[in-house]
Amino acid sequence: MAFNRRRTEENIFKVLMIAATATVISTLFVVFIVVLYRGLPALTWAMVTELPRGGYYLGGGGGILNAIVGSLYLALGGTLIALVLALPVALFLQRDYIRNFKLSRAIRLSLDVLWGVPSIVYGVFGFIIMLYLGMRASLLGGIIVLSLLELPIMIRAMDEVIRMVPAELKEISYAMGATRLETVTRVVCRQAFPGIISAMLLAFGRGIGDAASVLFTAGYTDSLPQSLFDPVASLPLAVFFQIGTPFPLVQERAYASAVILLLIVLTLSLVSRFLTNKYNKYIVR
Amino acid sequence: MLENGRSHISVRNLSVSYGKLEVLKNVTVDVPDRQITAIIGPSGCGKTTLLNCFNRLIDLKEGVKVSGSVLVDGADIYNDTSVDPTEIRKKMGLLFQKPFPLPMSIYDNIVYGPRLHGSYSRRDLDQMVEKQLKTVGLWEEVKDRLGSPAVRLSAGQQQRLCLARGLAVEPEAILADEPTSALDPVSTQHIERTFNELKKNYTIVLVTHILRQARRVADYIIFIYMGELIEHGPAEAVLNNPREKRTQAYMKGEIS
Numbered sequence: 137m138a139f140n141r142r143r144t145e146e147n148i149f150k151v152l153m154i155a156a157t158a159t160v161i162s163t164l165f166v167v168f169i170v171v172l173y174r175g176l177p178a179l180t181w182a183m184v185t186e187l188p189r190g191g192y193y194l195g196g197g198g199g200i201l202n203a204i205v206g207s208l209y210l211a212l213g214g215t216l217i218a219l220v221l222a223l224p225v226a227l228f229l230q231r232d233y234i235r236n237f238k239l240s241r242a243i244r245l246s247l248d249v250l251w252g253v254p255s256i257v258y259g260v261f262g263f264i265i266m267l268y269l270g271m272r273a274s275l276l277g278g279i280i281v282l283s284l285l286e287l288p289i290m291i292r293a294m295d296e297v298i299r300m301v302p303a304e305l306k307e308i309s310y311a312m313g314a315t316r317l318e319t320v321t322r323v324v325c326r327q328a329f330p331g332i333i334s335a336m337l338l339a340f341g342r343g344i345g346d347a348a349s350v351l352f353t354a355g356y357t358d359s360l361p362q363s364l365f366d367p368v369a370s371l372p373l374a375v376f377f378q379i380g381t382p383f384p385l386v387q388e389r390a391y392a393s394a395v396i397l398l399l400i401v402l403t404l405s406l407v408s409r410f411l412t413n414k415y416n417k418y419i420v421r
Numbered sequence: 422m423l424e425n426g427r428s429h430i431s432v433r434n435l436s437v438s439y440g441k442l443e444v445l446k447n448v449t450v451d452v453p454d455r456q457i458t459a460i461i462g463p464s465g466c467g468k469t470t471l472l473n474c475f476n477r478l479i480d481l482k483e484g485v486k487v488s489g490s491v492l493v494d495g496a497d498i499y500n501d502t503s504v505d506p507t508e509i510r511k512k513m514g515l516l517f518q519k520p521f522p523l524p525m526s527i528y529d530n531i532v533y534g535p536r537l538h539g540s541y542s543r544r545d546l547d548q549m550v551e552k553q554l555k556t557v558g559l560w561e562e563v564k565d566r567l568g569s570p571a572v573r574l575s576a577g578q579q580q581r582l583c584l585a586r587g588l589a590v591e592p593e594a595i596l597a598d599e600p601t602s603a604l605d606p607v608s609t610q611h612i613e614r615t616f617n618e619l620k621k622n623y624t625i626v627l628v629t630h631i632l633r634q635a636r637r638v639a640d641y642i643i644f645i646y647m648g649e650l651i652e653h654g655p656a657e658a659v660l661n662n663p664r665e666k667r668t669q670a671y672m673k674g675e676i677s
């Protein structure tokens with residue numbers, strides 16, 4: 137009897153797990169397929185190589201090169217700034233530097249809180265600061281706000297992989313007379329390299345897909361930015377504006393823009409996968 | 422304190438505690454120069470702790486308090502403020518229980534230490550790699566794949582690589598913490614034979630809880646029980662005619 141009950145439990149849970157996994161995967165596929173199905177037909181060469189011409193949002197010719205370039209500038213800039221700050225913070229969180237466990241726990245907790253802050257809050261915060269400084273919506277403003285949005289994500293993701301580096305690996309380095317900096321740069325960063333790349337990618341994905349934080353801070357324009365102080369378009373906002381028009385053709389283009397966004401993120405994943413695969417074989421498990 | 426020969430590492434009234442737990446109690450002992458000293462004793466008695474005091478690796482542990490002194494070549498590594506821990510560690514090659522290659526190629530593992538302490542030409546590094554790998558008997562096995570990841574080696578090969586990596590820093594002593602407990606008999610024999618070769622030029626401290634290993638390689642024995650130094654002396658004397666009751670009991674396998 138007892139044996140049977142345990143077997144039944146086992147089976148029920150197995151079915152539940154399979155069902156949950158299947159739901160998640162199939163939902164993802166449905167999203168992909170719908171976006172591709174609606175977007176691919178509208179995805180023309182002009183879409184990715186031309187700026188919007190007059191009457192574009194009414195169904196006129198042109199493309200969304202402004203949004204593609206703008207999003208790449210915004211997300212690459214934001215990710216770069218976030219990286220410069222996130223890596224030192226994540227490395228600093230190690231026990232080698234902060235011996236006080238309560239302090240590092242408090243820092244991690246506040247980062248987790250920041251991670252949960254909705255991006256519109258960052259957007260509004262950035263907007264207020266910019267008003268105060270007398271700045272108008274610009275590429276620079278968007279980059280800074282995006283880097284704020286990406287920072288907690290990147291730090292915590294890096295922190296998790298850096299914490300996984302075996303203590304023995306560091307001890308070996310110290311035992312050979314290495315300093316903390318040498319140990320961190322030559323051993324910890326190498327061991328954690330694939331994870332550090334994934335953390336960057338995660339943050340980039342979050343940054344390039346976010347509409348709320350760039351809405352007030354980067355603005356929107358049909359031209360390419362000539363300097364850091366010009367407003368700049370972005371793909372999420374391009375999707376938003378196009379889908380909101382009453383014209384089916386323009387709505388189709390919204391889906392096409394979403395496909396472009398997907399392709400950018402996908403390309404980056406593949407590149408980073410390629411990069412990390414080269415290093416993975418050295419990792420000590 | 423030693424009847425014959427020079428002392429390389431001198432431990433004086435050393436006490437170590439983790440928080441309230443006193444792990445080493447007032448230990449005073451000398452480690453002879455250029456001999457193999459085995460630290461033996463039951464699990465948890467403080468062998469690793471004592472070993473980690475020799476190169477100040479103990480400093481890295483959380484909540485640890487060290488009092489007393491350890492003298493290496495006559496210099497007090499704990500109380501003499503002019504002593505740089507990284508310099509001390511450079512003098513002591515460390516070998517762990519489990520082989521831990523660094524996340525890089527075989528070649529880069531060996532040159533990791535030397536590169537920390539100086540700059541060398543590619544030729545010098547090449548020679549260094551060959552020399553150290555030959556010392557540990559790994560050269561023939563890996564000479565054609567020096568660029569491949571060190572983690573791809575077998576456990577026994579990895580441990581020999583770790584030894585070669587430690588030797589490349591040109592230490593004066595080798596501290597080995599149960600270096601063969603994760604290895605097969607053949608690899609174990611390999612390591613022991615290498616130690617026997619190396620003791621001509623290096624002081625070797627070997628933590629082991631395999632009595633037979635102590636018999637095979639040790640010249641000098643330090644027996645610790647519950648944080649106290651119980652007995653120490655030349656290997657034959659301690660292993661064959663232990664004076665202390667607790668040493669006798671440990672040898673018979675009555676306490677472990």
Ligand SMILES: Nc1ncnc2c1ncn2[C@@H]1O[C@H](COP(=O)(O)OP(=O)(O)OP(=O)(O)O)[C@@H](O)[C@H]1O
Binds near residue numbers: 468471
């Ligand atoms: N980082 C630490 N924090 C707190 N207590 C510790 C720590 N490391 C070791 N101890 C305690 O110190 C005592 C001695 O540990 P040590 O590792 O020196 O023993 P050992 O003789 O090497 O044992 P084994 O043969 O099992 O390796 C043990 O009681 C252990 O629980």
Ligand SMILES: [Mg+2]
Binds near residue numbers: 468469470598
């Ligand atoms: Mg131990």
